[in-house]
Amino acid sequence: MSKILEINNLFKSYGPVEILKDINVSIDQGDFLVLVGPSGCGKSTLLNCIAGLEPITSGNLSIGGQDMTTVSPKDRDIAMVFQSYALYPTMTVAKNITFGMKVRGVDQATQDEKLAYVAQQLQIEPLLKRKPGQLSGGQRQRVAMGRALVRDPKLFLFDEPLSNLDAKLRVEMRTELKALHQRLGASMVYVTHDQIEAMTLATKIVVMKGGIIQQIGTPAEIYNRPANLFVADFMGSPAMNLIPAKAVKNGKGTAIQIERNGNTPIVLSDTKNLDLPEDVILGVRPEDISDASLRANNETQEADCVIEIVEPAGADTFAVMELGGKHVTARLHSETSAKAGETQRLAFDLGKVSYFAPDTGKRLN
Amino acid sequence: MADYSMHTVQNNNPIGKIALRWGLYVMLGIFAVFYLMPFFVMLTTSLKSLDEIRTGDLISLPREVTLDAWRTAWSGACTGIQCEGMRPYFWNSMLIAIPGVAISTLLGALNGYVVSQWKFRGANIIFSLMLFGCFIPFQVVLLPMARVLGMMGIAGTIPGLIFVHVIYGLGFTTLFFRNYYVSIPSELTKAAKVDGAGFFRIFWSIFLPLSIPIIVVTVIWQFTQIWNDFLFGVSFSQAGTQPVTVALNNIVNSTTGVKEYNVDMAAAIIAALPTLLVYVVAGKYFVRGLTAGSVKG
Numbered sequence: 001m002s003k004i005l006e007i008n009n010l011f012k013s014y015g016p017v018e019i020l021k022d023i024n025v026s027i028d029q030g031d032f033l034v035l036v037g038p039s040g041c042g043k044s045t046l047l048n049c050i051a052g053l054e055p056i057t058s059g060n061l062s063i064g065g066q067d068m069t070t071v072s073p074k075d076r077d078i079a080m081v082f083q084s085y086a087l088y089p090t091m092t093v094a095k096n097i098t099f100g101m102k103v104r105g106v107d108q109a110t111q112d113e114k115l116a117y118v119a120q121q122l123q124i125e126p127l128l129k130r131k132p133g134q135l136s137g138g139q140r141q142r143v144a145m146g147r148a149l150v151r152d153p154k155l156f157l158f159d160e161p162l163s164n165l166d167a168k169l170r171v172e173m174r175t176e177l178k179a180l181h182q183r184l185g186a187s188m189v190y191v192t193h194d195q196i197e198a199m200t201l202a203t204k205i206v207v208m209k210g211g212i213i214q215q216i217g218t219p220a221e222i223y224n225r226p227a228n229l230f231v232a233d234f235m236g237s238p239a240m241n242l243i244p245a246k247a248v249k250n251g252k253g254t255a256i257q258i259e260r261n262g263n264t265p266i267v268l269s270d271t272k273n274l275d276l277p278e279d280v281i282l283g284v285r286p287e288d289i290s291d292a293s294l295r296a297n298n299e300t301q302e303a304d305c306v307i308e309i310v311e312p313a314g315a316d317t318f319a320v321m322e323l324g325g326k327h328v329t330a331r332l333h334s335e336t337s338a339k340a341g342e343t344q345r346l347a348f349d350l351g352k353v354s355y356f357a358p359d360t361g362k363r364l365n
Numbered sequence: 366m367a368d369y370s371m372h373t374v375q376n377n378n379p380i381g382k383i384a385l386r387w388g389l390y391v392m393l394g395i396f397a398v399f400y401l402m403p404f405f406v407m408l409t410t411s412l413k414s415l416d417e418i419r420t421g422d423l424i425s426l427p428r429e430v431t432l433d434a435w436r437t438a439w440s441g442a443c444t445g446i447q448c449e450g451m452r453p454y455f456w457n458s459m460l461i462a463i464p465g466v467a468i469s470t471l472l473g474a475l476n477g478y479v480v481s482q483w484k485f486r487g488a489n490i491i492f493s494l495m496l497f498g499c500f501i502p503f504q505v506v507l508l509p510m511a512r513v514l515g516m517m518g519i520a521g522t523i524p525g526l527i528f529v530h531v532i533y534g535l536g537f538t539t540l541f542f543r544n545y546y547v548s549i550p551s552e553l554t555k556a557a558k559v560d561g562a563g564f565f566r567i568f569w570s571i572f573l574p575l576s577i578p579i580i581v582v583t584v585i586w587q588f589t590q591i592w593n594d595f596l597f598g599v600s601f602s603q604a605g606t607q608p609v610t611v612a613l614n615n616i617v618n619s620t621t622g623v624k625e626y627n628v629d630m631a632a633a634i635i636a637a638l639p640t641l642l643v644y645v646v647a648g649k650y651f652v653r654g655l656t657a658g659s660v661k662g
Contacts, residue, residue: 053555078559090571099570
């Protein structure tokens with residue numbers, strides 16, 4: 001099976017401004033690709049390039065094995081859901097969904113049949129005669145999906161489709177979207193700035209910044225082994241702790257020293273025999289710093305830390321302390337004994353840490 | 366709705382609110398009378414006989430209502446040497462105004478659609494230049510336009526006048542439609558493109574149905590402009606193609622001896638009737654269209 005979407009050396013510029021630089025991505029049939037990054041990173045532009053709504057400056061792009069670099073949007077066999085839903089305001093829901101088929105000259109019987117199928121799939125049958133102005137946000141969202149589904153395309157494109165919904169509905173629709181993807185086995189490209197959406201939906205994530213791809217990988221790869229400081233900081237909530245540290249070689253291996261204000265440095269030892277430069281940035285996820293009494297394995301190393309702030313969040317309690325001049329968050333058990341201003345013995349899971357070079361930001365291990 | 370609000374108003378503070386409301390109505394009434402006064406004089410004068418005008422009071426009601434003046438104004442009054450009344454010129458104006466309004470509105474809609482939704486290199490410059498066209502005084506274009514009409518071979522004809530009005534109106538109609546369409550999210554066009562619709566299909570199926578309020582605004586504006594135009598009408602017409610405004614001027618100015626005020630008034634009302642009618646029929650859409658900034662959906 002050939003790649004459903006393949007992008008090679010794609011560049012895009014508006015005049016002298018380069019928006020996308022050397023993009024290479026490909027996905028297989030059934031993949032859910034999420035493009036994620038802060039606003040202005042070029043992710044929506046890339047999606048528009050895939051759709052054919054923006055011409056690309058150089059490089060090539062193929063969908064379903066066919067070169068589509070210069071093909072117009074209507075012939076790319078794609079369907080797209082927009083952030084504002086972009087429903088045609090003067091048409092009823094039914095007309096909105098069938099407009100594409102009408103334009104392509106599909107006969108009425110097929111139109112009716114497909115409309116009925118999609119309406120049933122999305123449970124929007126009672127809405128078919130209404131105008132978009134009479135629908136709630138969630139209903140509009142469904143209609144926009146219906147318009148895409150009815151096309152049965154090779155590739156679905158989503159441009160931040162959930163960002164206009166309120167928080168509760170967003171979570172519901174996210175789950176529904178994931179179920180839909182699993183049910184249809186369709187290939188999807190999805191743009192979002194929300195890293196939680198990216199993690200929960202994707203089978204493959206592309207993290208972008210400044211028009212450059214920072215990392216491509218599965219959600220687990222991106223989360224556990226971020227390629228650089230930007231990805232480490234961007235993905236995950238609360239963000240990964242990035243602590244300046246010194247790597248000191250001694251007889252047994254490498255000791256990782258973390259300076260502390262008015263206290264002796266924490267010294268952890270690297271267990272993997274890495275060849276680290278002297279200055280490193282230690283990346284530790286909050287969940288990899290925990291109560292020493294509750295979590296111990298042969299990778300954890302313990303240290304006493306002064307807790308500055310305790311933030312109970314229901315299932316977990318977050319404890320904030322200062323290490324290496326940075327605020328560091330630890331995810332502790334909700335029944336932790338940690339109290340603000342007091343010392344707590346914490347376990348650092350050295351098996352899961354990342355090391356980055358401070359100057360280039362690149363991952364070292 | 367109105368009943369309901371009145372009801373609550375009365376419940377809150379009956380006497381003060383009612384006094385305020387009546388005060389408001391009285392004020393509005395005074396203004397309405399003030400503005401309607403000239404029209405009242407025109408209408409009553411047009412229904413009087415000449416004798417009565419000479420002997421009577423300007424604002425008194427006619428003692429004897431007669432439609433003679435109207436008949437004369439419509440089909441017998443003299444403009445220079447011809448005595449056919451306003452009728453032929455009224456139809457000239459219709460023949461100029463209706464195609465002129467239709468063409469300039471349609472082209473304005475297309476222009477606005479292009480400069481707002483199909484941005485191309487220089488789109489903003491072109492739009493600014495068209496906007497500039499709105500502010501060029503009529504007098505400046507008279508001579509060049511006469512030359513162009515001559516070269517095109519339509520000088521002094523009704524198509525020539527239509528052409529002039531379409532050109533002069535394009536700046537305004539483009540401005541109206543552009544400002545209306547610019548508030549429509551570009552994602553709508555994108556969605557239609559992905560759905561397979563082309564340039565004209567998107568315009569026809571999606572943008573035009575959205576445009577009713579702004580079409581009404583444009584039609585009223587253009588109709589008023591073209592119908593009331595005098596300078597282009599007098600400059601670019603010849604005997605037989607003159608619009609109603611020119612005819613009115615000629616009727617009023619070419620009477621010899623006795624001034625037939627009643628005929629003049631009737632002719633003036635005839636000349637003003639169509640624009641009046643357009644406002645009455647579409648006026649509420651005019652206000653609504655001018656304030657319609659956002660599109661639901």
